[in-house]
Amino acid sequence: MQIQVVESSADVRDFHRVAEHIYANDPNWIPHLRQDIEKIFDPKRNKLFKEGAAVRFVLKNKQGQPIGRVAAFVNPKTVNNFDQPTGGIGFFECIDNQEAANMLFDASRDWLAKRGIEAMDGPINFGERNQFWGLLIHNFTDPSSYGMNYNPPYYRTLFENYGFGLYFEQYVYKRDLFIPAQPIFVRKYNQMAVDPKYKITNIQGKSWEQVAQDFMTVYNGAWGGHEHFKPMAIETARKTIKALKPIADRDVVIFVYYDNQPIAFYINIPELNEIFKYVNGNLNLWGKVKFLLHQKLNPPETMVGIVFGVVREYQGKGIEGAMIKWAEDYVVVAKRRYSETILTWIGDFNPKMLRVCENLGGRRFRTLATMRYLFDRNMPFKRAPMVE
Secondary structure, rough: OEEEEOOOOOHHHHHHHHHHOOOOOOOOOOOHHHHHHHHHOOOOHHHHHHHHHEEEEEEOOOOOEEEEEEEEEEEOOOOOOOOOOOOEEEEEOOOOOOOHHHHHHHHHHHHHOOOOEEEEEEEEOOOOOOOOOOOEEEOOOOOOOOOOOOOOOOHHHHHHHOOOOEEEEEEOOOOOEOOOHHHHHHHHHHHHOOOOOEEEOOOOOHHHHHHHHHHHHHEEEEEEEEOOOOOOOOOHHHHHHHHHHHHHHHHHHHEEEEEEEEEEEEEEOOOOHHHHHOOOOOOOOHHHHHHHHHHHHHOOEEEEEEEEEHHHHHOOHHHHHHHHHHHHHHHHHHHHHOOOOEEEEEEOOHHHHHHHHOOOOOOEEEEEEEEEEOOOOOOOOOOOOOOO
């Protein structure tokens, strides 16, 4: 076996061919879009390259066939947010062979160590946590959601045999939208409905600039105060909303206002993998034609809640449940658009949000894991700290 750095266009094709080989006989596999992956490794489109770095490796067998791949990266936003400088690995795919996996892990470790890194997390993204993050460890029978990782069960063994430990588990919840909201949420919704200072609405009729402004306000108000928190700038909010715009359904991007100030959001998108399963991982011209065709003929029946946020002073007031009830009345019942919702993963280090999901009637149906490998094998391993 031979490992090499991805440099040429042929290497990039081999990088994608690995996944095609691994999942050739897996009916549940829906490939990530090549364009989404390539955007991560394009310095012109990923601003993390300004201060960070990334590399990709492909592993080939004696016949020159690609049988494994991995990326290693240093994220300047998070590298020093831990007890030791920590890098990441991601986009890992490999045949069921420990020696092959070890070669990929070794190459990543050595590349990171040369840059002063002392630990690596994986499989994670060279970017935000809402995509390409985590190792699937429970529920290998349901197709994955757009941007969420999917892998064979043996990957966990490959990671653990190398020496990775469980840093935190990631829980994905699903909720049947035709099950009425719990009575307590109905009461909270009714209380808010008679208070003229509260307003729950979607983004129909709003400019994308206003959506970005409101998103930034709620984001900073909801997560501000946590350790290592860096306030979101308006430029980042605009970029986030710009990425959301092509796939958004304005009916299910929901905000709550108090005295005309944004205090909460519930951001949903259609389950794009219900359409992307027809494009075979490539949104080229033909892929776009197929996407548009199936979007019209087979619109998604599932929506994905990609983020909940409530400004801290309004937390604990049942606002999350009120947004669920509003969506039930104005989207599920009124328009019969969606039948179920998936809530994007929440780490086991955040029991408060886990309780929110369970109180909203969500059932835990998929588990992923973020694994960590310490380069100093004598160093004590610590799980992710809990969020208070």
